[in-house]
């Protein structure tokens with residue numbers, strides 16, 4: 001189908017984009033890579049009156065090394081992250097998760113900012129961003145504010161980003177030398193996660209010194225598996241540790257029931273996938 | 285209406301489009317390039333795949349205005365003076381199509397795939413074509429064709445990367 005008619009503007013700076021978002025058109029939407037928004041427009045599930053295309057704003061691109069922090073511009077595409085040596089070295093969990101998103105064509109267009117603001121509970125980049133304790137920089141008419149990933153996701157398809165705001169960049173504390181793995185469960189190729197588990201951990205002197213675990217599609221927002229993290233820290237990186245941690249993976253979750261599986265099935269999957277993800281993260 | 289300037293298959297165009305016009309509709313209806321087809325309403329099938337600045341995209345999921353100032357290569361821009369692109373030739377020789385509806389997208393995505401990875405394994409070919417659905421072939425001969433194109437290219441020009449077409 002063809003989207004309903006809308007006006008279009010493609011500003012070249014964040015300031016101009018924010019001005020456009022404040023204009024008096026009835027329903028204004030930001031357009032990033034369009035890989036979630038255009039399908040929605042085509043099905044006429046949304047009919048904005050003005051699209052503000054942020055794809056021409058250079059300051060929203062790029063992956064930079066700022067000392068202890070990796071900074072990723074909101075318009076950075078999935079493909080750019082998958083190819084980035086900086087992301088692989090300092091945020092390997094994100095690099096691994098991004099490879100599981102959609103297909104090559106979608107990864108050429110879809111952006112990190114778009115994936116996070118869209119906030120689909122089955123989206124694969126939310127749990128890694130949460131697990132990596134990222135900070136998100138949001139710009140609005142009153143300037144910038146920085147939000148911790150733990151406070152960013154409010155509900156399914158809902159984040160703290162307001163109607164007149166733009167997510168500009170994502171700041172990730174470097175996790176250099178951490179092992180990681182993103183274990184995604186799907187039934188067919190090119191599918192959204194039925195559920196997925198992202199694990200990143202650090203092994204020092206034969207002991208897991210730090211561990212961060214995020215769950216995809218186990219609630220209306222991405223969540224941290226705190227019980228799993230606690231079960232890992234201080235333990236030797238053995239199969240035994242992995243299975244003890246996996247046993248508590250469904251604690252505190254509230255998974256959906258849908259045609260891909262019911263809540264109990266998802267809780268079962270969380271345990272199985274956590275065991276696999278921990279084992280894989282230990283070895284790389 | 286918004287004016288766009290766009291290089292398609294080596295030719296410069298300057299056209300007025302409605303902002304809601306999908307790139308695939310601009311190519312088919314305004315430029316008459318019906319080689320690129322629409323196979324679904326959900327961005328899943330990949331039949332509409334073209335190269336945008338030499339990277340594969342689903343042209344049903346890009347607005348024509350987003351392509352303003354950029355370069356597009358479609359299936360119609362691949363053959364030069366009637367001579368098939370090596371990927372088209374490989375599809376032909378390996379019987380990699382039956383009804384042919386998925387073929388324009390399959391060929392474009394296969395070119396992108398070899399551009400990224402000139403010597404893929406069979407598994408890598410299957411994963412690289414994850415966003416392209418074929419209802420006829422069972423994929424077997426498509427994978428064979430892509431592997432054959434990669435091998436042919438290694439023999440003819442060792443070290444070089446297959447080009448994205450005429451532009």
Ligand SMILES: Cc1cc2nc3c(=O)[nH]c(=O)nc-3n(C[C@H](O)[C@H](O)[C@H](O)COP(=O)(O)OP(=O)(O)OC[C@H]3O[C@@H](n4cnc5c(N)ncnc54)[C@H](O)[C@@H]3O)c2cc1C
Pocket residue numbers: 029030031032033034035036037038039054074075100101102103106109110111112113114115117118122123124125161165166167168190191192193326327328345
């Ligand atoms: C066939 C297909 C399969 C897919 N499979 C997966 C999958 O397996 N896993 C997965 O995680 N994702 C998947 N996706 C979604 C893909 O990752 C999208 O790229 C992503 O969800 C949205 O990014 P975008 O840049 O395309 O955003 P857009 O579609 O442009 O925007 C999405 C939403 O976010 C808002 N927005 C975007 N950027 C900003 C910003 N910087 N500031 C404020 N608001 C903003 C827009 O207004 C819109 O509401 C799939 C998509 C398709 C088409």
Ligand code: FES
Pocket residue numbers: 321322323324325326327328329330331332333342343344345
């Ligand atoms: S028509 Fe574009 S993906 Fe199906």
Ligand code: FES
Pocket residue numbers: 380381382383384385386387417418419420421
């Ligand atoms: S040949 Fe018919 S869909 Fe692929």
